[in-house]
Amino acid sequence: MKVPAPGHLAQNLLVSYFWSGEAICSRSVSDVVLSGRLDVPAPPARLIADWERETVQRLCLEPGDVEALPLARARMRWPDYSRCVQAVSDWTRALGLPDVLASCDVALMACRGAQYHHDAAHYGAAAFCNLFLSEDCGLDLHFPSTGHRIPLARGTAVVFDTGQPHGVIARRSSGFEAADFPADQDCTQVFLTWELPIEDANLGRALRIAFDIDPSTALLLGEEQVWRNGARASVCPDSGLWRQAAG
Numbered sequence: 263m264k265v266p267a268p269g270h271l272a273q274n275l276l277v278s279y280f281w282s283g284e285a286i287c288s289r290s291v292s293d294v295v296l297s298g299r300l301d302v303p304a305p306p307a308r309l310i311a312d313w314e315r316e317t318v319q320r321l322c323l324e325p326g327d328v329e330a331l332p333l334a335r336a337r338m339r340w341p342d343y344s345r346c347v348q349a350v351s352d353w354t355r356a357l358g359l360p361d362v363l364a365s366c367d368v369a370l371m372a373c374r375g376a377q378y379h380h381d382a383a384h385y386g387a388a389a390f391c392n393l394f395l396s397e398d399c400g401l402d403l404h405f406p407s408t409g410h411r412i413p414l415a416r417g418t419a420v421v422f423d424t425g426q427p428h429g430v431i432a433r434r435s436s437g438f439e440a441a442d443f444p445a446d447q448d449c450t451q452v453f454l455t456w457e458l459p460i461e462d463a464n465l466g467r468a469l470r471i472a473f474d475i476d477p478s479t480a481l482l483l484g485e486e487q488v489w490r491n492g493a494r495a496s497v498c499p500d501s502g503l504w505r506q507a508a509g
Contacts, residue, residue: 280386378502
């Protein structure tokens with residue numbers, strides 16, 4: 263990737279400013295989305311029932327919510343957990359990312375759809391690797407800026423830049439609509455997610471990320487954020503389109 267000269271960034275170029283050690287650094291936001299369908303066993307029925315209780319009684323998931331589930335407790339009831347992790351490890355290794363999961367944090371998450379957002383305000387130093395564990399209930403993982411639209415089913419795996427806007431929407435919809443997730447319909451997706459270090463050389467190559475593209479601005483910042491057209495940007499939660507951040 264050609265790197266624009268500092269202070270002369272191309273129009274519409276997205277820049278993620280992220281913590282690297284004790285300093286804020288800059289990088290491009292990748293439009294590469296890696297995806298596949300892995301052969302992973304279904305979680306046990308009692309574990310699925312436990313997740314359903316958690317999402318309904320404790321998390322009280324509303325349409326668009328994404329919340330964490332207790333992974334440690336799940337692992338005690340999940341004999342095939344290691345097989346799921348190994349499947350993702352084998353897949354990422356085949357993508358040219360050897361052992362990238364070995365030292366990464368992993369979490370268990372649940373969503374009832376997901377409003378469009380980016381995660382680089384908190385995870386700018388990472389890419390996400392997700393493995394979806396629920397059966398197909400008619401939802402897609404949608405990246406409106408890139409055009410990627412990935413049907414979600416058990417075994418769906420993705421790797422993507424945290425700075426890339428994304429949402430989980432109904433397959434028949436073009437954007438996020440809360441009405442697509444009625445209370446009497448099972449719309450919950452459970453997934454494992456890993457935070458992959460964006461500065462890993464193999465990951466940077468796979469996602470085609472350019473680093474240190476705007477060091478002069480990075481020196482002025484004290485928190486992670488994404489800029490577009492030279493100004494801090496946010497994402498419309500319904501459409502996934504970029505807009506200038508308020509304030």
